[in-house]
Amino acid sequence: MCYLCFAGTCLAQPVSKGTVYGTKPTPTQVIEASKLEAFMGNKVRITTDIKGKVLKVTKQKGGWFDIDAGNGKTITAHFSKYDITIPSELKGHYIIAEGIAQKQFIADDGQHMAGDTPVGKKQHTVNADPKRSITFEVNGLVVE
Template sequence: MKIPTLLIAILMPAMVFAQKHIPLPHGMVYGQKPDTIAMMPANKLEEFMGKKTRISTTIEGKIIKVTKEKGGWFDVDAGGGKIMAAHFKNYNVILPAQLAGRTVIMEGVAEKMFIADDLQHLAGDTVSGKKQHKVKTDPKRAVTFEVKGLMVDK
């Protein structure tokens, strides 16, 4: 009686840890279901924005990695070596790390980031004659995206 119990105790953890993750199905939705009528690729977003600082839109892009599962923080390939940081507006969304490498459709608000000199100019606080310090921003992350809804595409 002790041998079968011991054998089960040894084999049970091996079976539990040997299970593979179930792949995410096509069409799985996180948050609200995105509207796919006026969808554009993520690599065209910055060009489409032009001089606008914020727009509401639907984009399609490939997730590079999920940086934080709780709250849905992730990076999207924006084309040309650029990376777009994205996160969910609703913090209660939990994204699985398995989304890395998948193509998704996202609806939300895109916003351009500014450097300190731009903000000083807008506020009227520019000072001539003094050396101005620039805040270093990563040029690869020029646009951020606040997601309302995401759907797994491919």
Template sequence: MKLITLFISFLIAGTAIAQKQVPLPHGMVFGEKPDTITLMPASKLEAFMGKKTRITTAITGRVIKVTKEKGGWFEMDAGNNRIIAAHFTNAGINLPRQITGRTVIISGVAAKQFIADDLQHMAGDTVTGKKQHKVNTNPGRRISFEIKGLMIDK
């Protein structure tokens, strides 16, 4: 009896280890299906936004890494060493780590994130004297993206 129980436990353990991960297929959708009418590359998003701080659009780009599976938090390559931090508005969506390195189409709301120096500069609080520091004139601010839908492209 003990031998049969031991054999069955080895059989179950062997099948659990032998299972292969199935690659994510082209066209797989998480959340809502993205609207591809206003589709643009992620590298052109910042130029398209111009002086606007928020915009609703759809972009395509490569996923750099999944930072948190629950809630679908990941980072997307925006070109020129820039990163788009993206997450789903629906926190119930779980995004698999296998999506890393894949090209995806996402739709939702893009928003510019400002750093403290920029906010003080816009408010007119400029510092003079010894405490003066260099104001960040780099136009490449970080962009966050609240996703309503994601589709695997390549």
């Protein structure tokens, strides 16, 4: 009976400072998650390192999680390699993540309706959440 209890505690690894998931980041310039959108400016996609607080782990397999971007906004993040598994206990920890940030494309200028005739016959709607305007594809992260 004690053996089973011991085996269960070994499987649940606590999240501690310095824990690495994926490849270990080698940050040269770390951007605060709250300043990422301003740092990107007009660029649609950049490779960078960000620092932020994990709000929640949405899916452990594949490493899907949300990072606090300030002002009620979140950055949706996931690992580029699906074989990465992160614990739900990562919630509330500060991390440094290395990867690719990308702004969400919103076709609000009518280009998504190109070719539709007559005008107004088909109405397309854009369901973009302004609080989730950036996605981040993570190569690796380290817990601070």
